[in-house]
Amino acid sequence: MKKKCLVAGLDGVPYTLLKKYIEKGILPNLASILNNGFALSQMDASLPDVSSTSWASFITGANPGEHGIYGFMDLKPGSYQIYFPDYSSIKAPALWEILGKTGDDKKSSLSQAYNGKLHKPRRSVVLNVPQTNPAVPMNGVLAAGFVALDLKKAVYPDSAFQYLSSMEYSIDVDSDLAKDQKEIFLKELLGSFDKRKRAFRHFFQNEDWDLFIAAITETDRLHHFFYDAALDESHPFHEIFVDFYRDLDRFLGELYKAFLEKAGKDGLFMAISDHGFTKIKSEVYVNAFLQKEGFLRLRREGRFFERIDEGTRAFALDPCRIHINMEGKFPKGSVAAAKRDSVMEEITGALFALRDESGQKVMSSVFRGDEIYNGGEKDRGPDLLFLPNDGFDLKGILKEEKIFGKRHFTGMHTRHDAHCVLPDSVPLNGKKPRIEDMAKVILDYFVSA
Amino acid sequence: MMDHLTSLENRSIFIIREAYFKFKNIALLWSIGKDSTTLLWLCKKAFFGTVPFPVIHIDTGYKFPEIYKFRDEYARKWGLDLIVASNLEKIGQGAGPEKSAKFECCNLLKTAPLKEIIAARGIDSLLVGIRRDEHGIRAKERYFSPRDDTFRWNYRDQPAELWDQYKSMEEENHFRIHPLLHMTEKDIWAYIQREDIPVCELYFSRSGKRYRSIGCAPCCGPEDSQASSVGEIIEELEGSRTSERAGRSQDKEDVYTMQKLRALGYM
Numbered sequence: 001m002k003k004k005c006l007v008a009g010l011d012g013v014p015y016t017l018l019k020k021y022i023e024k025g026i027l028p029n030l031a032s033i034l035n036n037g038f039a040l041s042q043m044d045a046s047l048p049d050v051s052s053t054s055w056a057s058f059i060t061g062a063n064p065g066e067h068g069i070y071g072f073m074d075l076k077p078g079s080y081q082i083y084f085p086d087y088s089s090i091k092a093p094a095l096w097e098i099l100g101k102t103g104d105d106k107k108s109s110l111s112q113a114y115n116g117k118l119h120k121p122r123r124s125v126v127l128n129v130p131q132t133n134p135a136v137p138m139n140g141v142l143a144a145g146f147v148a149l150d151l152k153k154a155v156y157p158d159s160a161f162q163y164l165s166s167m168e169y170s171i172d173v174d175s176d177l178a179k180d181q182k183e184i185f186l187k188e189l190l191g192s193f194d195k196r197k198r199a200f201r202h203f204f205q206n207e208d209w210d211l212f213i214a215a216i217t218e219t220d221r222l223h224h225f226f227y228d229a230a231l232d233e234s235h236p237f238h239e240i241f242v243d244f245y246r247d248l249d250r251f252l253g254e255l256y257k258a259f260l261e262k263a264g265k266d267g268l269f270m271a272i273s274d275h276g277f278t279k280i281k282s283e284v285y286v287n288a289f290l291q292k293e294g295f296l297r298l299r300r301e302g303r304f305f306e307r308i309d310e311g312t313r314a315f316a317l318d319p320c321r322i323h324i325n326m327e328g329k330f331p332k333g334s335v336a337a338a339k340r341d342s343v344m345e346e347i348t349g350a351l352f353a354l355r356d357e358s359g360q361k362v363m364s365s366v367f368r369g370d371e372i373y374n375g376g377e378k379d380r381g382p383d384l385l386f387l388p389n390d391g392f393d394l395k396g397i398l399k400e401e402k403i404f405g406k407r408h409f410t411g412m413h414t415r416h417d418a419h420c421v422l423p424d425s426v427p428l429n430g431k432k433p434r435i436e437d438m439a440k441v442i443l444d445y446f447v448s449a
Numbered sequence: 450m451m452d453h454l455t456s457l458e459n460r461s462i463f464i465i466r467e468a469y470f471k472f473k474n475i476a477l478l479w480s481i482g483k484d485s486t487t488l489l490w491l492c493k494k495a496f497f498g499t500v501p502f503p504v505i506h507i508d509t510g511y512k513f514p515e516i517y518k519f520r521d522e523y524a525r526k527w528g529l530d531l532i533v534a535s536n537l538e539k540i541g542q543g544a545g546p547e548k549s550a551k552f553e554c555c556n557l558l559k560t561a562p563l564k565e566i567i568a569a570r571g572i573d574s575l576l577v578g579i580r581r582d583e584h585g586i587r588a589k590e591r592y593f594s595p596r597d598d599t600f601r602w603n604y605r606d607q608p609a610e611l612w613d614q615y616k617s618m619e620e621e622n623h624f625r626i627h628p629l630l631h632m633t634e635k636d637i638w639a640y641i642q643r644e645d646i647p648v649c650e651l652y653f654s655r656s657g658k659r660y661r662s663i664g665c666a667p668c669c670g671p672e673d674s675q676a677s678s679v680g681e682i683i684e685e686l687e688g689s690r691t692s693e694r695a696g697r698s699q700d701k702e703d704v705y706t707m708q709k710l711r712a713l714g715y716m
Binding site: 073147172393 | 705
């Protein structure tokens, strides 16, 4: 049988929630998959744990220092102007480019490690993966996920666009509805999930493929606004939340069965999430804190980070990417290279001392950019990256003046609680897997005889 | 071994000659852009210096002055049988991009005059300078592509592309022939450089900006660029990752992206 790999991407589905729901009997299909030679493991998301970065890490098998995606929003080099990275900003080739023998002007340490080992070009179907818009010609079919405005630009080739537009496929649900029209939002969410499933079935059956990646976004959207309902049986939306997971489980079962028929026992089936989720206790506005501590000075005029004023030593981009305002790097840079380390230490000290009103520490860990990132895009990355304790949702927005706050969001991302479902035959060697390791698992599968 | 550009040129010239041989009443659609000017050049080469069929320019009345200047200069120099087709009546009535949606404007000022000229001259086939890498929708295009009465292209029902075996021609209004289909934007510039083909001055950088694709003035925007020669354009394209038509509606997309991110609590 021809080698085939299917990846079900469950955006924001946490390992611990899957564990609990399996115990409660909510996910019988996943439980049966796990009883048939698969293991569910906890996985680390990318740093930072936002979807654009984590998915870019999954599809390229590279770290942000190499693929260049540090978040949904970033600053243009040498300025405080924001821009929104898209697929063209990803500097490393994606799995389907490595396997499909396209995108040959792009190279990464991963693609070079497999140079000459992957012989025949493989065809991929890639559906709804964030950060893949606009679609560029590739060997197969691609319908980009979040953030994409125009379905036509998001889909390759045009025949796939024709199909998706004819069935009124939608790239994403309107999350603004979740603010004050919760029932309507949930109805739309289910509708969009149904369309997504239909589209997946269509391409699964009607396209010839070796690699099939199908990402489901509705889970992430549900979690952002209803994660407090996940385990609270008295929550008015608990039943709806659980029903959504039952439906997701049925679909996983259907996919697995269809995959077995197509690929046999030798196929590689896997499920992954790009990050976990937990309940929000409080949002934390890091720039408000940096302002209060004298690291950041803002003018009233200007758009977003163009408000940064003389004397600023550091600022934060979502969720907590700290950039030191270095001389020569930024227009109003005020920190000399020799002072960089001491400013970083000062900020680390201040942020680790930050506690909420109940006395709980906000931050759990900090990483230096030059230690966690490597590759050609390293210098564009943050100087420091902080991770919070569960419950503290770090925000890089500028408009908040207080440090703690709460809005209508009830769920936040976690780095440590993403999941992967892999065949028992894939060795993890006792180490906790990271999302950027998954590409290698897939490439190894297509290499081995 | 034959070099890349010569092999591309050979394929195009083969298609042009084949088309001229097969169709009774062929014409070339010349937008004065770099692609159709390259196509015109290839037609000259295919027939040893003279283009043996009419060259149609659809004039919307909204083209850049540089385009008219270039058209008139080379129509004269190359001895072209130039037909300028234009919806004078509608232009006179003030039709234009300010008055109506872009699609309507194109329909009124481009498609309608083309339909008229095809009917009036009994044209059965048009040589058009589109390329497969231009846009997603072109991926399924064929070298020989039938159009019905409404000019619709039914990509789901295309004849197999066998040089001599077309299906019955009765239901088709005209055929479009795409001799440049296999070329990319970079190939075109490399060929322009090799052959020293004249192109409209709008393509070259003036005060830090140049046009990457040209058409009607109200619907084209220049891009930041320092490239003021063909060689520099090629160099620039080598480093560029954006598509030829990208950048036009970037502001709109940014506003949308911001809304989506805000709705999820970012920004």
